[in-house]
Amino acid sequence: MxxxxxxxxxxxxxxxxxxxxxxxxxxxxxxxxxxxxxxxxxxxxxxxxxxxxxxxxxxxxxxxxxxxxxxxxxSAVDLTDLAEITEIRGALVPLAARRAAAVRGGEAAAALTAVLEEVRAVTGEESRRDLMELDLAVHRIVDHAASSSYLEETLVRLDGLGTRLWCLLIDRLPAMRDHVCEHVPLMEAILAGDEQEAEALARAHVHHFDTAVRAVL
Structure with missing residues (x-):
């Protein structure tokens, strides 16, 4: 994908x-x-x-x-935007995950199941570009699964800005495999309808992103 x-x-x-x-x-x-x-x-x-x-x-x-x-x-990629992007994503990504879990993925459930299997199959041999595309696809499907066009539009925009920061620093960041595979338990929680677990895992994922980027700045 x-x-x-x-x-x-x-x-x-x-x-x-x-x-x-x-x-x-x-x-x-x-x-x-x-x-x-x-x-x-x-x-x-x-x-x-x-x-x-x-x-x-x-x-x-x-x-x-x-x-x-x-x-x-x-547009330029401004690394000083990291704090603001993380703060807003830290509030909205867990909300989206919780909403998605409340409806077990809703109309995006089939797409979520398919991309879950794709992430499970990641070996680490994939190119960084392929893993970046997969990561972006996961985020967009979870955003859609939240069943709110307003929330989805905002998060897709923020995910894009966050991804640009990640791409700019990708040669200095840890292996992409671990970052992408963090989505597995999150997607499992959403599909299982576990709202609290989905919310907590989404919050942790945003925090890990921020920590990894700050570590190489």
């Missing part, structure tokens, strides 16, 4: 947004890199209007920034 999964009912603007969002989050597009609307539209296979809409959404996600008369650029 990757973070970039094509959706059957998405609009062209949605597609442009999804593809570009993952490129920006995973640092395939480097921080500070200029973005050409026409070049990106051709690469993704959409028109200029959908691409323009996608870039506006990405600006709202803090992933791109537009300067008058200069153009649009991939």
């Amino acid at each position: 990757t973070a970039d999964v094509e959706l059957a009912d998405e609009t062209l603007a949605d597609r442009a947004y999804r593809v570009l969002r993952d490129r920006l989050v995973l640092l395939d597009i480097s921080p500070g890199e200029p973005l050409s609307e026409s070049v990106l539209a051709d690469e993704i296979g959409v028109g200029r209007t959908p691409m323009r809409e996608a870039l506006k959404r990405l600006e709202a996600d803090y992933l791109v920034v537009t300067y008058p008369r200069r153009g649009t650029f991939a």
Whole structure:
């Protein structure tokens, strides 16, 4: 599974947004890199209007920034944002996990079960890029399982910003396998309907992320 999964009912603007969002989050597009609307539209296979809409959404996600008369650029990754991102995720990720457990994954239960098996099968031989994509996919499925569009939208944005921090430092961080595999008991708790355990595990996961990043700064 990757973070970039094509959706059957998405609009062209949605597609442009999804593809570009993952490129920006995973640092395939480097921080500070200029973005050409026409070049990106051709690469993704959409028109200029959908691409323009996608870039506006990405600006709202803090992933791109537009300067008058200069153009649009991939946003910088500011390591000083870690404390604020962690504080907000520390409140919302456990809430999402608890809500998801209350409905045993809800409409995302099948996707959660599938990605759980994928994480269980991780050996550590996978590339860091593949593990980053898997980690991002897990977070997005759990966010969706919380059954709140408002909470999901906020968390997907925060998860993206957190992932950019992780990607920037990935060569100095501990092995990705352990970080990704922390999701196994969390997803098991959600599917079992154990709200308290899911909440506690989600809080611990956010704390571990913050601790690992701070250790290499």
